[in-house]
Amino acid sequence: MAKSGGRQRPTLEMVAERAGVGRGTVSRVINGSSQVSPRTREAVHTAIEELGYSPNQAARTLVTRRTDTIALVVSEARDRLFADPFFADIIRGVSSVLHERDLQLMLTTARGEAEHKRVGEYLSGSHVDGALLVSLHRDDPLTARLAESGVPVVHGGRPYSEAQPAPFCVDIDNVNGARAATAHLLETGHRRVATITGPQDMNAGVERLRGYRESMAAAGREIDERLVVQGDFSVEGGAGAMARLLDRGGEPDAVFVASDMMAVGAVRVLRERGLAVPDDVALVGFDDTMMGRHTDPPLTTVHQPTVQMGQEMARLLVDVAIPRTADSEMVLLQTHMVVRDSG
Amino acid sequence: MAKSGGRQRPTLEMVAERAGVGRGTVSRVINGSSQVSPRTREAVHTAIEELGYSPNQAARTLVTRRTDTIALVVSEARDRLFADPFFADIIRGVSSVLHERDLQLMLTTARGEAEHKRVGEYLSGSHVDGALLVSLHRDDPLTARLAESGVPVVHGGRPYSEAQPAPFCVDIDNVNGARAATAHLLETGHRRVATITGPQDMNAGVERLRGYRESMAAAGREIDERLVVQGDFSVEGGAGAMARLLDRGGEPDAVFVASDMMAVGAVRVLRERGLAVPDDVALVGFDDTMMGRHTDPPLTTVHQPTVQMGQEMARLLVDVAIPRTADSEMVLLQTHMVVRDSG
């Protein structure tokens, strides 16, 4: 077409012409700038400046096969996704590292067979240099699909099953955290310590329940199964679980709740029933999200370094998984108790 | 490992060969599939299936100049960004619309001259089809830069100054919302209604203050300037502002707080000083984020349709700004009061 439109984006060629050099030289200046005289470089730089040139990523990607883009895939329905500050913190951590490295962040959510298929195809299409997978459930086929197509992947939290390959993985010590939380409730003199678990098709949910059981066993307590109810990490799920817990008649005087969001829901239900926190029922959460700091009472909880988890994931992907400097690496982050007023 | 070095991504050419047709035909089948016989199309489709072919986005972008990717740029420091559930809701709305349209979401944060320059260059580099700008401050040079380079842009919230062009814009009626909140406090019998404002280098901050002033004027109240303190939309900012408000001695018995996050901070400070909410000091927030629902007491606030705002932004960008079916369009969303317990 004719150059009618006027405002044409400048190309390498135009920069080269203006600077009085060849395309290749301009390219060299922009990238590694290996072998080029200071004088020429200067000329090229001013030409770039004057034209307001910026390289066309598509053209570059076509030949280098690098996109300088990382995908963050969250396996949740969109409306649940951002309801939990946990994800916000992950994004924050990931974002900060990618920013240092001059990489872009692509945000994707997917839940269910169909969407996972779509996302899998997309990611396999060399649109991104690698992918970060978060919040995987048991039946998520994404892991296998990506492994097959050779896309570098880092998992946040281990997949549910050992069968799913996760050579690169950043996780927190869920078992230990849950153990500490439960132990805290036991040590503060509570007789009937219940738990509201996370979804049992996620590793984090399973492990936090295991920690609870281990801690109870270590203290020589039998577990009344009426005191174990399942939630889904959401506020409403927590509320529902707490209601069921009370209705079952196990008469808990303390609850280890496997996420802060659920704890928020639990507190609401307790208050509705006229029960005081922590006097009638003590509560310990998990995650230490912003929510817990500002509820009433402020939540005693297990701090997990969520932002750091995002950072480590990004680092592992960019520094190890993509360059393939190792075949596998696992980062395990520790938790610690944050004692506030709820338990 | 680099096993199967032959594991080459299939190209159009390979598909064409397998289907016994020319490259062009395959391309036609994949895209508009305008003029191609059913028999040929079938053959091509099975060839695609068998090879697991997926088009190379970079090559396609290079010639079509379309990336099928939209950028969401949040003009805040990264650590403040996701601390506010407001942004989470925006992302949720944007994401849902983009998903329907088969578009990808690129997430970017930028604060300050240098970062804005970088982001501006990046976005001008035809890496995305358009951009969504959120949380602009007065001095943000991004708007002008992008307008100049011809990148389609939709603003979330009007820019601070009329001088900054924002042909496509989705905003909420801040003035009306603030008016309603203030009026509510006046109508419930409060004598000395103060306000904690948002940052005054942002339009939302300015307008919510204006709504407060208008409402006070309409009720015939003089404004004691000791009752007007500035916050920054954050929890800590709200806490600091509330402390200053109390220290100034204006003796407020109610406060319109220009964001829920600040209200959370304000509640904390009031409690620390032994003041009851709402009995000693009533509070009305703004935003109606998840936080406000679970604080104690639950926050009376001005609901703004944040998710919908994200959706409208995405729609406006994709349906109007990018195809340029109109030169400008402004969407104004209404707020409504949500009366809970804090005021």
Add this chain to the structure above:
DNA sequence: GATGGTTGTGCACACGGTCGCGCGGGGTTC
């Protein structure tokens, strides 16, 4: 059976970079 119209397909160029190859010229060494 020749002709015209229609439909479907192959061909080749363009998109804007990267990178290896090869060359010219200035500095060094005998």
Add this chain to the structure above:
DNA sequence: GAACCCCGCGCGACCGTGTGCACAACCATC
């Protein structure tokens, strides 16, 4: 002063896809 090096740079072949254009094949029409 000539031979040699090597640094700095231009040149052109790709990367994989979209698309206008020419053309072949087919059917209908006279």
